[in-house]
Amino acid sequence: MHTLAAAALLVTTNALQLWKKPVAAPPSAPAIAAVDDHRRAVIGGHNWLTHAPPSYFARDKLTVKGPRANTDVGAPVDATRPLVKLGDVAVGSWSCSEGGWLSPAPRTSTEWFIMLEGEGSVDEEDGTRHRFAAGDVVVLPRGWSGRWDVQKDLHKVWAVHTHADDGRSTSPVIATPSQMSDGDIYKAGDTAVRVWTRQPGPVEVRDKATTESIYVLSGEMFVTNADGSAVRCVAGDTVALPRGWTGRYDVASAVKAVSVVVGKETTSAAAPAPSVSHAGGKRRPIVGGNWKCNPATASSLDELCRNFDGVAPYLEKCDVYVCPSNLHVALVKDNFTPGVHVAPQNCNFKGCGAYTGEMSVDQIQDLGLGWVLIGHSERRGEFGLPTPAESNQLMATKLQYILDQGLNCVFCIGEPLSIRQKGIQAIVPILKALEDKSRVVIAYEPVWAIGTGVAATPEQAQETHKGIRDWIAANVDRATADAIRIQYGGSANAGNAPELSSFPDIDGFLVGGASLKPEISDIVKAIAEAKV
CATH class of the missing domain: 2.60.120.10 (Jelly Rolls)
Incomplete structure (x- = not known):
């Protein structure tokens, strides 16, 4: 079921x-205080948790x-x-x-x-x-x-x-x-409705920036107030957390929930967010299809969408997104297998207004979309060298804006090594402040391989991905390095995906030409099965 x-x-x-009878909290949580006979626990003048009686x-x-x-x-x-x-x-x-x-x-x-x-x-x-x-x-x-x-x-x-x-x-x-x-079902203004998963472990929350009502679909967690009082939450429970709340979550078994979040979200907010990728050293795999400037005719869109029908059996284990051309985003957003996300290939960091040729986050959210891709080498400049229009600093500004507005982001980095490190260096403060690391996916592009059909050897790809992860560990922290997902963006296909997927630091693929073909489902299958 x-x-x-x-x-x-x-x-x-x-x-x-x-109100349930107090239960023993996990060892990492404070002892649970007695709960009164009211329907709500009161903390700092706020009602924060409620259950309906039978x-x-x-x-x-x-x-x-x-x-x-x-x-x-x-x-x-x-x-x-x-x-x-x-x-x-x-x-x-x-x-x-x-x-x-x-x-x-x-x-x-x-x-x-x-x-x-x-x-x-x-x-x-x-x-x-x-x-x-x-x-x-x-x-x-x-x-x-x-x-x-x-x-x-x-x-x-x-x-x-x-x-x-x-x-x-x-x-x-x-x-x-x-x-x-996992992801946003609805996002408009300061109201977001989203599905999220949180894996076992503690999360500290300080001065929560939003009000959130959480309905638990599965799993078990303890919600603990600043005064040490706590309550056990399982499937069917509703938790309401007010703006300004301070406390912690202790997830005993993986929790899946749907919540409504109200208020201006910040990258430092520690409340559950769209998805969680890291669990005991395992990260949820993610595959993206970049259609670039394809197809030439709108009549071809249905066929391209049908290529993704085969990914349906793997969506419980793997996140999948598609990046159509900006002209086609609205035409195809409802035509994919349910659970496949649509992500535009770019957006601005200013919003709506006199910005000719741009797409705003507001417009993306109005379509009900939760992801966007930025910084692709084909926009930064030939061979991945940044142009003034797509500099690393601009990409960092854009990423911060995207996250602050509640979207998730695929952030592309490329070659050579010095350029790759500068690209990550520009977003170090953002990664440090970002509580839910799964909201940012890093897509590594070996520029010499993009669109050529020539991929790096699996060993070369693993070495580079490990190097990226180690650099993040040294310059941000190890927890971020272990949690962040890194996609390989160099001509992945059905033939090389199984071996590439077997390496521990390759968490998915940003697929170009193969995403225009039915073999995209074989690529998703390969990594979904490899990362179980």
Whole structure:
């Protein structure tokens, strides 16, 4: 059973409970303080964690009260009676029997919810229907208006962010369990909905920059306050962390979760983020397909997208992204196997405005995309030597901007050695401050091999990747070096991918010509199986 579906079943039975009895924390965590009888732990005046009691979703109340019977503390559009309220963010749960109603007034908030049970749909004003069922994540953006319909008794956990109009799309966003690989499901303004995985180990958080509501899909972790009080969180639990929170996570077994994050994210924030690549010395592999300036005709796009259908069985073990030409990004973003990310080949660091020929992070996020590639040698200059337009310092400025805006980045570096080191040196402060190292992927490009079909020997590639990792260890720190993913970007193909994948410091590939062919799935398979 898929982890998300399993989580939904857990919720309907016993996962959503009133405060759990204190349990023994892992040895690295402080002793757990006694928990009172309230639904919320209070820390520094903030409500930070909540669970719904078992009777919260009482099915008998649904039949007694009839259609559209609210049996919870707060309704989806009523933030005055939530389980917890943190400034402009409210978190709660809701259940409803079969029925339907119009919501003619545009919403003044963005709502995120995960379906625990049941079936429903929302219609846009033009009649476009979006269906959802147990395990799905739904986002109703600010400004949405239309019709709600519940086809089967519905239970959900929700979070609402009340905010000013930011001019973004008002169309609902639905993510099914098969589409929930690590990354952003939705990102607009200061509101992000994302799936993330955190591997075992502790994470310290100081003065959290955002408010975050976390729904745990699988795994086990302890959340500990600054005063040493802690609570155990498992599948089905909802954790609300306020802006300014200080404490720690201790992950006992790998946690997968979906969360809504509200506020201006910073690279130093230590809250869980889009994905985590490092686990006990293992990094989650990642393969990217760079289409460059291909294809020549839009009619060829469907065929290129179908080449990625074969990667579906490996998405649980490997991240996959595609970089279409900027003209084609919007045309293909919904045409790939669910779970494959689309990443533009460049963006600016200024935003929207009088920047002819550029693409902004705002525009990328408006399309629902979570990744971007920058610094490719074919943009930096022939043979990888930087031009004034694509200097190392500019790339560092661009990377900082991208991360601050909430996107993840593939950062390309090339040859020769002196240029490669200068490229990394420019981003050392960023890597030091970046808590979730998986948000940056380094793509090493042996420029002499790009587009030639001539690859470095696996031993040469491993030697260079190890050199990059050792340099990061010496100039940033060993933890960053061990966690950061390094892709090989020199003419990888189905023939050489298995041997290249066997080397410990090669975490994936940035694929050029082969990404235009069905063999891309063989490349993904090779590294997904090698890194198990």
